[in-house]
Amino acid sequence: METKELEQLLNDVREFVVEELVPLENQLMQDGWEAVLPTLREKRKIVKSQGWWLPQMSKDIGGLGLSVAEFGRMSEILAWSPTGHYCFNAQAPDAGNIEILHQYGTDEQKAQFLQPLANGETRSCFSMTEPEHAGSNPTIMSTTAVKEGDSWIIDGHKWFTSAADGSAFAIVMAVTKPHAEKVYARASMIIVPTDTEGFNHVRRIKIMGEAGEDWASHSEIRYEDCRVPLENLLGGDGEGFVIAQQRLGPGRIHHCMRFIGMAERSLHLMCSRAAERELSPGVPLGSKQTIQNWIADSRAEINASRLLVLDAARKIDEVGTKAARNDISIIKFYTANMLMRVVDRAIQAHGALGVTDDTLLSWFYRHERGARIYDGADEVHRRVVARNELKPFGVKVT
Amino acid sequence: METKELEQLLNDVREFVVEELVPLENQLMQDGWEAVLPTLREKRKIVKSQGWWLPQMSKDIGGLGLSVAEFGRMSEILAWSPTGHYCFNAQAPDAGNIEILHQYGTDEQKAQFLQPLANGETRSCFSMTEPEHAGSNPTIMSTTAVKEGDSWIIDGHKWFTSAADGSAFAIVMAVTKPHAEKVYARASMIIVPTDTEGFNHVRRIKIMGEAGEDWASHSEIRYEDCRVPLENLLGGDGEGFVIAQQRLGPGRIHHCMRFIGMAERSLHLMCSRAAERELSPGVPLGSKQTIQNWIADSRAEINASRLLVLDAARKIDEVGTKAARNDISIIKFYTANMLMRVVDRAIQAHGALGVTDDTLLSWFYRHERGARIYDGADEVHRRVVARNELKPFGVKVT
Amino acid sequence: METKELEQLLNDVREFVVEELVPLENQLMQDGWEAVLPTLREKRKIVKSQGWWLPQMSKDIGGLGLSVAEFGRMSEILAWSPTGHYCFNAQAPDAGNIEILHQYGTDEQKAQFLQPLANGETRSCFSMTEPEHAGSNPTIMSTTAVKEGDSWIIDGHKWFTSAADGSAFAIVMAVTKPHAEKVYARASMIIVPTDTEGFNHVRRIKIMGEAGEDWASHSEIRYEDCRVPLENLLGGDGEGFVIAQQRLGPGRIHHCMRFIGMAERSLHLMCSRAAERELSPGVPLGSKQTIQNWIADSRAEINASRLLVLDAARKIDEVGTKAARNDISIIKFYTANMLMRVVDRAIQAHGALGVTDDTLLSWFYRHERGARIYDGADEVHRRVVARNELKPFGVKVT
């Protein structure tokens, strides 16, 4: 997309987010996701009518066709308000599922699972994390899928299957080739409609005080003798991790740009508060040097984060996810930590108001603490970076 | 109390907390305060039967008679589990209200308001903070109480009136002498039964995702033409801030020891996790140097905090709250920040589990973020300390 | 310059620095600047013969003609070793002086002062900071220059006149229009040959244990009835601060890219050490997660810094120093602090060796602590950024 065209698009989207979505925040904060959902469905119609729908995907499935770097820019804007990505059908985990179904799905899978998802008629979830195993080594996994006749029989225990509540199907990561030499070649992805017998929804996990609901929830699932047709294998047998890596690269760009959008919003809230709150008549909070320091540090760290992420997005567009892996690790831990610092400063600047649900800050504080954990904890990404840095010196980081 | 006797008491209480209260945590986390309340009433009976009731107060109203420093030690232990203080009738804001009613109340006030509170038959709240004014300067206050006949007529808007839901009465801070020369001499404390007309409970404020209920809530109140007898004045007219300071001194010790107790619990959870979580067979999470660093830093900071707080408590016992004011400011911001760091490390060490309500950490993370704000934000206490430090050099910190 | 040509140039320069200058470091560390100076003069000849001389200036005075952003890239490489900038005649304060003489100097000034400086035949200094006044407000200045006949008579007390020892002339900032309405319009720049009577060199200030010598020194100067011709005014009367701002913009880019170069070198030393130091046979220091964390954080922060600085350089090239002012403030405090963190980690990774002069780290640690102070302390730049951020909200930061 040409620069000028892109800037116009971003401006229009920014205006939409500010005028149409920001006003919904209070209802979301006070009454929860389902209260606001009917309105969001209306907003989705506007998005479609504007031609903004599914901005991150190519036009053949109804998307806008932005590059990773271009969607990065937009993702920041969508993140200004918690419902932004949802209204554009660019929300995790659907965005990632759409991407891999588009790239690896058979024609039948695309017809049955991808297109309704791309259209926003269904939702989906991704079932990978297991409570019994450390996320730092995803290859250690207990869920298995065994071929029997023309079915996969899946057994296993998953959690943090985000948005499972109300989803049409899950993409499940399961060990199908337990004896493959390379641990990375043991698991596969299998599509499991959620109404399949043996797909047992245990609970929406209560996280930071909220079990959530519908898309805004994270579930624990038990797969117990759960049978799906062999054709539900997504990609090749044993290619689960290869596809997952593919899925995670741009996905982390999106996450990181989301973090930046939320950090910008938090900084904006902090500045508003600094202007509006008077310490004494005529003396705004913003006259305090402590607040000024917080604002300056936040601005510097946000700008640094944005440049890092857009640079990594550019690399993905130019040389692919694999070559950009180190950059992706850097942005993941750097921006997630940046976000938490900015949110924390903004809360402190708000005083007692900052811990209430009368501002968006408590939402960010609770919902995004996981940012330093999911899709690779800080420690995992630091290890990747150290490994790359030390490799030329002959040190092998395991 | 003699050292040996105190240590025995603390051991017994520790055992009680671990065996009787810790098992209630999951219900509290998953189902909320009211679900666990009937059980807590039973636990309170045990506490009474053991002679541990109201440990922080003197024996004349049914307390155990611990000194500030002694109760500091116990407070840490009670904080191991979120229901600890409540079961001992040592929870804020009742503890503070009991203290000032005991010290400043008339005989009638003691009979009517103090004794039922001390007995645990009623609860109370404290109505000071106003949404329109910065907490950094509590003397700026809009709520007024005007004498008319034999009544005070109170008008004003308060929030963060903690535990108002279900309280028998509020102690309200209101301007009674607007023209007093010293701003500190303008406000008074007045006792307002919550069933008084004009005591309008607006809402339990949703904080960090939870509106809470009963004791575990924070309310917004509007006092509108709210009339109480002149005899409901607590202490002298215009002495509101003097009494508040008196209330806050030991109160901050209790808070800080609570912070330490929660930090100890978080460290304990982190160590448990470091032992139980395996990165690969036989390799516990605790083998990782990053985790070890978190544990070591947490231990150092907790120990430092405890020594600081107990030293401040000793000063209060020996020379009074006023002389210990600088020490109290130091411990307030130092320990509140320490707590948040330790909790944050413990969450990170737990990975995805750390953000769920399956451990206590998310409770601490959400409920205690306010610790850096209430009873004087970090910035306010740093200012106090800087003021004291710079005074000998002739710099006046305003 | 075309990308490919630039990359070739940078590679060649990198090779030169590593092969010709790095080997001089030990002599510099152990024996000081003057010991290594004769060799540096030889290296300058190589630089000239390669056509790399004065890379930051235009070709009309013998430079290479790089843009701000291009020289930024090179500056990072030169900073790999402490003598890099000197060998290319791109060292502060000469680089800044060359720039303003080139832009504001009269033909006579260019012939007499600029060209020999550009040729590397002379050195110069810049006399602005006064010990009696806070650097945070440079407009408060006591040094005056009064016209008398055809002379300026300069009186004042300056320090941190870097490289004054051995300089041919100083550019002095002095108040010439004390009654100008705007404080920014009161001072002018005047060229003072150092052999002028009344240019009294008090001392080379001992900084971090070293008085230094020649270019590698910082002097205290007293201007006492110091007379120079009226023609020595540089730029217009009262334009001192306007010119200084012009000088500081690109100068800060250079500084920041120097910081990045030193940080890269420190990270390289840390990685080398992590590889070479064995904790036990076959177990390198780099196997420790603590070191890995330091390396990963350093890499992330260095990359972030570089993108920030190059982005600011691009803005200067495209829209000028003034429009990029906020960006320049951001990079100044962000990269200076980044540098100190990276150096500190590298020292710690070296253990006892890290505090000796057997590595370059102690040089960076001592010589660059000033980076957070000179050319605007952290606090000053944070204020600038906060001011810009709060302006749209109606808060005026003074």
Place this chain on the structure above:
Amino acid sequence: METKELEQLLNDVREFVVEELVPLENQLMQDGWEAVLPTLREKRKIVKSQGWWLPQMSKDIGGLGLSVAEFGRMSEILAWSPTGHYCFNAQAPDAGNIEILHQYGTDEQKAQFLQPLANGETRSCFSMTEPEHAGSNPTIMSTTAVKEGDSWIIDGHKWFTSAADGSAFAIVMAVTKPHAEKVYARASMIIVPTDTEGFNHVRRIKIMGEAGEDWASHSEIRYEDCRVPLENLLGGDGEGFVIAQQRLGPGRIHHCMRFIGMAERSLHLMCSRAAERELSPGVPLGSKQTIQNWIADSRAEINASRLLVLDAARKIDEVGTKAARNDISIIKFYTANMLMRVVDRAIQAHGALGVTDDTLLSWFYRHERGARIYDGADEVHRRVVARNELKPFGVKVT
């Protein structure tokens, strides 16, 4: 010593340090240790005449007989000025050597080596660290001492043998029982007069820009076929590490109290500067909230450190070094880091002056960076603490 007597002593010593030693600082900073040494010898006479000499040792060898906790208090005061400990003959490494000679020395060793040292007639050094081996595991050591006839023949390479320049003797750690099963039982301490043939002084190591001289230096030593009588063994054969541990316990208390003394001095300098430096007429630097925050944080951290250290000292006095080992590790890394933070803030508060040798801050900054490394790097002590913390959970930290 009784409280009142101790307080009087401390007051007297404080007055002595402020009036007699602080005025020497500028000479020390500008001209170095040897310039000030003759004056220090005079000051030592005053100290002796006051009965303050050798405060940390028992009276039988001419000391004052303070307990570890009592001397901790005094050590803080002595550290106010860099020559304090020296003037009281309480400087490292002599203090440690005196202690172990006193505890483990034979009568002959006491007569020949201890008493002149205790009298201040000689100085000594301690030769343990080897450049080829990581300090994190001191049991890995290449220096050997082999019995031959009635001699030990010592061969090895040591550095950071502090104060070797001008010392009468070194206490050398060398492997004497290379085949002992426990690595801790392999090394012994041997007394080596510095005029022994084979005691080859390589250089005073240049550290942070200064080679130093006399007591204020750190040397590299090669022991080459260096022979001393068998009677020079200090303590039992193979007891080197046992004695070293004994030496290090109280030694770390002294170090940590020194750190606190220097931090107090730095805070004092920061407050002075905050009062004296005007940002504009009548507006002191101390009016800035950033400075106030630095002051408040420094005060909190210093107080926390002091309580931690005195608590550890009390434990050593009451239950011995071994039982206090975890506490000692905590204070070592906690206070060393605290010191560096406080010094750094104080430098920043001084602006350009802060990096010059016109204040003591640059001395602390350079000389004490090693505090986080010597006597166990931060990482080593954190490991000790984590090991203790995780032991009850069944995790073995290696």
